[in-house]
Amino acid sequence: MDLPSLYSKLGKNSWKILDAIFRNLWNYKYVPLNVISNLANINEEKTRRILRALADDGIVVNKQTEYEGATLTFSGLSLFSLHLLVESGQVEAIGKKMGEGKESLVYNCISKQGEAVIKFHKLGYQSFKKVVEKRDYGNLNFLVLSIRSAKREFSALRKLKGLAVPEAYSWEGNAVLMQLIDADEMIKVKLENPEEILDAIIDEMAKFYRRGIVHGDLSPFNILVNEDGFWVIDFPQSLEVGEANWREILLRDLENLLRYFKRTYRIERDMNSVFQRIIGDSGS
Ligand SMILES: Nc1ncnc2c1ncn2[C@@H]1O[C@H](COP(=O)(O)OP(=O)(O)O)[C@@H](O)[C@H]1O
Ligand SMILES: [Mg+2]
Known part of the structure; x- marks a missing residue:
């Protein structure tokens, strides 16, 4: 079942139980039943019943061995995170x-x-x-x-x-x-002005660098383009300038970018001079 249908199916007690598990993800692999029941303020019998229904919908996983406990699935975590965004008024x-x-x-x-x-x-x-x-x-x-x-x-x-x-x-x-960016992944698009776009992306990498950020997974899949321009997405692998290996990772990003433009548009650039252009003359 998809997230919106699961979301509308859950009642108040289910949310309380998911909340109790969520808060304890850092402490337990499986959160003990009594901990969930106490935090949710729902008796153990009823908590167990709700957990079974949640497990049937693929929202939690229950564990019976050693002790009784439960954890969230990816859907469960996503549903609860969505719930937090809704409760805080961010998402309608x-x-x-x-x-x-x-x-x-x-x-x-x-x-x-x-x-x-x-x-x-x-x-x-x-x-x-x-x-x-x-x-x-x-x-x-x-x-x-x-x-x-x-x-x-x-x-x-x-x-x-x-x-x-x-x-x-x-x-x-x-x-x-x-x-929401209404644009396509660069890998799927034939650019009309690749030279110009490449320069603009390099300039943007320099701006990221000046704000202390290295992307870490730069590729034509993670750049969206349309007639108005481009957007870089997908930053979970990013790191701060100064973190271990930031230079190597920035070089690898640049290498991926230049390789793509060379292969696809036959544009050749010298890696080292572009790298210097990104990090500026200070060299650090
Ligand atoms: N802000 C956004 N606006 C529009 N589409 C997006 C946005 N962020 C991601 N997407 C779409 O979702 C896909 C996956 O997102 P991405 O951040 O690259 O994650 P992944 O780590 O799964 O590659 C992207 O390739 C893009 O098509
Ligand atoms: Mg991606």
Whole structure:
């Protein structure tokens, strides 16, 4: 079932129970039944019954061995994050699914600011391993990692406000609420003025750098274009200038970009001089 239908199906007690689990994601892999029941202020028998119904809808996973407990699924986490956005008045209605990436689910919505999108971050086992190798997140579970990923994206977009990125409106759980960009992924488009666009993207990378941000996953999939211009999206892998390996990662972003323009439009640029152009003459 999709998020909007699940959302409208849940009653007040279900939300209380999801709230109790959400608050304890950082403390337990499976939140014990008695902890949920206490926090939600619903007796254990009734809590158990509601948890079973939530499990039938794929919103929670119940565990019976050792002790009774429950955790959220990706849908459960997304639903609850959406609930927080709705409760805080940020989102008025959720619309259609716009896309499903390997690490996200993107929905159309009506927000306080008008039409917008919600990106639900989803770190599966694959990327979980990758992230753990790259950054020391210990043995945190994929729910906590998805929340961190959303937080990282939100904070990068906030720092880049006013530049060629979607404006970020809000963040709750694994959900980032942001400006809807009505444009296509660059990979799907034949640019009429590739030389000009490439220069503009390089200039934008320099502006990101001056605000202390390196994208970390720059590719023609993560640049949206239309007649009015381009927008860079997808910032959960971003890092701050000064963080470990920022130089290598900025170089890799640049390499990906230049390789694409070379392969697709036969435009050749010298890596090192473009890199210098991005980081300025200071060299640091
Ligand atoms: N602000 C936005 N406006 C319009 N479409 C978006 C927006 N953000 C993401 N999308 C769409 O959703 C897809 C996946 O989003 P992205 O941020 O790249 O996540 P992923 O990590 O899954 O690649 C994008 O390729 C794009 O088509
Ligand atoms: Mg992407």
